[in-house]
Amino acid sequence: MTATARTNRTLTLGERAAFLTEKAKEVRSRILSMIFKAKSGHPGGALSAADIVTALYFDILRVDPANPRWPDRDRFLLSKGHACPVLYTCLAMRGYFGLEHLDTLRQFESILQGHPIRKTPGIDMTTGSLGHGLSIGLGMALDGKLRGKDYDVYVMLGDGEINEGHVWEAAMAAAKYKADNLIAIVDRNRLQMDGCCDDIMPMGDIAAKFKAFGWKTFEIDGHDMAQILRTIGKARRVRGRPACIVADTVKGKGVSYMEDRFEWHGKCPDADQLTCAMKEIWGEDS
Amino acid sequence: MRPHAMTPATVPTRRAFSERMAEYGAIDGDFVVFEADIGYSTFSHLFGDKYPERYFNMGIAEGNMVSAAAGMAADGRTAVASSYGVFITMRALESVRTFVCYPDLNVKFLSSHGGFTPAIDGVTHQATEDIANMTTLPNMKVLVPADTWASRKLFDVAIETPGPVFVRLMRDPILDLYEPGDPFRMGGSHVVIEGTDVTIVSYGDIVFEAIGAAGILAKNGIRAEVIDMYSVKPFDREGLLKSLDKTGALVVAENHQRRNGLGYELSNFCLKNKVVPFENLGLEDTFAESGSYGKLLEKYGLSRARIAEAAKRILGRV
Numbered sequence: 001m002t003a004t005a006r007t008n009r010t011l012t013l014g015e016r017a018a019f020l021t022e023k024a025k026e027v028r029s030r031i032l033s034m035i036f037k038a039k040s041g042h043p044g045g046a047l048s049a050a051d052i053v054t055a056l057y058f059d060i061l062r063v064d065p066a067n068p069r070w071p072d073r074d075r076f077l078l079s080k081g082h083a084c085p086v087l088y089t090c091l092a093m094r095g096y097f098g099l100e101h102l103d104t105l106r107q108f109e110s111i112l113q114g115h116p117i118r119k120t121p122g123i124d125m126t127t128g129s130l131g132h133g134l135s136i137g138l139g140m141a142l143d144g145k146l147r148g149k150d151y152d153v154y155v156m157l158g159d160g161e162i163n164e165g166h167v168w169e170a171a172m173a174a175a176k177y178k179a180d181n182l183i184a185i186v187d188r189n190r191l192q193m194d195g196c197c198d199d200i201m202p203m204g205d206i207a208a209k210f211k212a213f214g215w216k217t218f219e220i221d222g223h224d225m226a227q228i229l230r231t232i233g234k235a236r237r238v239r240g241r242p243a244c245i246v247a248d249t250v251k252g253k254g255v256s257y258m259e260d261r262f263e264w265h266g267k268c269p270d271a272d273q274l275t276c277a278m279k280e281i282w283g284e285d286s
Numbered sequence: 287m288r289p290h291a292m293t294p295a296t297v298p299t300r301r302a303f304s305e306r307m308a309e310y311g312a313i314d315g316d317f318v319v320f321e322a323d324i325g326y327s328t329f330s331h332l333f334g335d336k337y338p339e340r341y342f343n344m345g346i347a348e349g350n351m352v353s354a355a356a357g358m359a360a361d362g363r364t365a366v367a368s369s370y371g372v373f374i375t376m377r378a379l380e381s382v383r384t385f386v387c388y389p390d391l392n393v394k395f396l397s398s399h400g401g402f403t404p405a406i407d408g409v410t411h412q413a414t415e416d417i418a419n420m421t422t423l424p425n426m427k428v429l430v431p432a433d434t435w436a437s438r439k440l441f442d443v444a445i446e447t448p449g450p451v452f453v454r455l456m457r458d459p460i461l462d463l464y465e466p467g468d469p470f471r472m473g474g475s476h477v478v479i480e481g482t483d484v485t486i487v488s489y490g491d492i493v494f495e496a497i498g499a500a501g502i503l504a505k506n507g508i509r510a511e512v513i514d515m516y517s518v519k520p521f522d523r524e525g526l527l528k529s530l531d532k533t534g535a536l537v538v539a540e541n542h543q544r545r546n547g548l549g550y551e552l553s554n555f556c557l558k559n560k561v562v563p564f565e566n567l568g569l570e571d572t573f574a575e576s577g578s579y580g581k582l583l584e585k586y587g588l589s590r591a592r593i594a595e596a597a598k599r600i601l602g603r604v
Contacts, residue, residue, distance in 0.1 A: 135349070139355060142342065146339070173347070
């Protein structure tokens with residue numbers, strides 16, 4: 001894989017998707033291992049986002065792990081920062097820092113803090129206090145436009161996170177400034193910390209809401225690699241307005257006992273549960 | 287060098303700061319300004335009129351404005367975020383703390399309507415807790431110009447200082463104290479009246495009341511030294527100690543809650559370094575109200591007469 005290009009252009013979409021599907025297995029297994037070792041972390045939302053973040057880091061993003069602050073890089077903000085095990089895993093697997101750091105998640109003096117910070121190589125901005133990522137991404141998108149750069153800014157939001165009014169302040173401003181280099185991806189796993197989104201704070205038709213603010217919107221299966229690649233490609237080509245992809249996902253995806261269970265938002269598996277999860281991820285039960 | 291003859295100010299500090307900001311647009315072509323729909327009040331429009339492509343009016347949404355300014359500054363650009371103190375330091379406080387101060391970005395705050403200088407607007411628009419909120423944040427520096435020249439110079443100091451800087455500005459013009467050429471620096475202060483009996487420290491609008499208090503005290507044979515502590519954080523430790531070595535008594539008066547303002551910081555400093563008779567004037571665990579600025583100064587204990595009384599009290603000269 002080349003360091004700096006948006007990658008794998010010579011492969012067919014099916015070949016790229018197959019490659020990413022395999023990568024995502026490794027990402028998921030490393031997510032669970034690191035949370036198990038840290039005895040703390042958020043597996044549910046990291047696993048729901050795993051396919052999309054894998055697609056970004058192993059296919060879509062134009063980044064250079066040897067030069068994390070390369071001015072022309074695409075930016076990625078994990079606004080739902082509690083899902084950072086997926087981000088840390090992808091950064092380590094891309095070579096921003098050694099894989100051994102994954103064992104230090106949330107530990108004293110680790111470069112991998114409980115929520116993402118700029119000190120970590122490859123992280124563009126501190127995130128995790130929910131609702132701010134889209135605003136920050138908008139600032140980065142406007143910065144790129146003023147400098148005449150062609151980079152894209154991707155912001156991943158949770159469907160619980162968008163309860164925050166701050167998100168909608170950013171949504172209206174991004175439309176005003178025609179930030180077509182800004183792509184929001186909503187990880188719609190339908191669960192938030194206290195329960196089902198529809199019970200805690202129903203957001204209704206999320207795509208319609210972004211559309212009403214002036215965004216181009218897409219709705220996809222957030223675990224279908226081919227759809228992820230195709231749709232992000234389309235979103236990148238939108239001109240004159242920002243794009244939002246609402247991705248239907250399953251919280252805890254890939255581990256049967258975690259799937260669709262809000263209790264696994266911020267819970268650590270025990271040793272037996274980890275073994276079971278690894279078998280499921282690598283398909284050894286089938 | 288002091289005292290200069292004071293003359294009525296023709297523009298408020300918010301305008302003087304923005305005028306310098308508009309000039310700075312030509313010096314740094316990457317410099318950007320964010321506003322939240324009060325650009326004709328903060329006078330940030332003076333920059334926007336000249337550089338519309340670098341002026342972002344984010345509407346009435348201060349939290350988004352500050353977080354977006356952080357994103358804009360993340361790759362090295364310098365940004366000013368402009369609004370009233372109440373909105374920057376409270377509604378947008380988390381954006382200021384977590385996304386500007388924590389990553390230590392070059393976002394500067396044009397914070398108008400400091401203290402109860404928007405007296406007639408009432409409590410909703412009076413920033414009487416802003417110094418407490420901003421000085422508490424790691425990496426944040428806090429500056430308060432008292433007049434036109436100070437505002438222009440402290441704009442430059444804010445820009446030259448790496449990281450976040452909060453500049454508290456006033457709604458209405460009061461007096462001009464400084465002359466072009468007077469120097470300002472981060473962590474500096476000015477002795478605006480020299481004295482030997484008591485030190486009166488203030489910043490912003492209350493500097494003029496402190497000067498007035500020194501006049502009252504002079505008639506009672508008390509020579510007060512008045513310090514304009516325009517750099518509230520970091521403050522001028524050496525300057526303060528030098529003055530206290532002479533006077534041995536300290537009054538701090540500020541247009542702010544008495545709790546957690548500059549007075550609290552200086553009293554803490556004095557307890558550790560130089561214990562002197564001390565008085566701290568500010569809002570006494572209360573909100574102010576609508577009314578003329580002069581009436582509020584008197585009612586809330588910050589007029590020259592009240593400052594002079596405090597000085598006499600700690601000197602045992604009542």
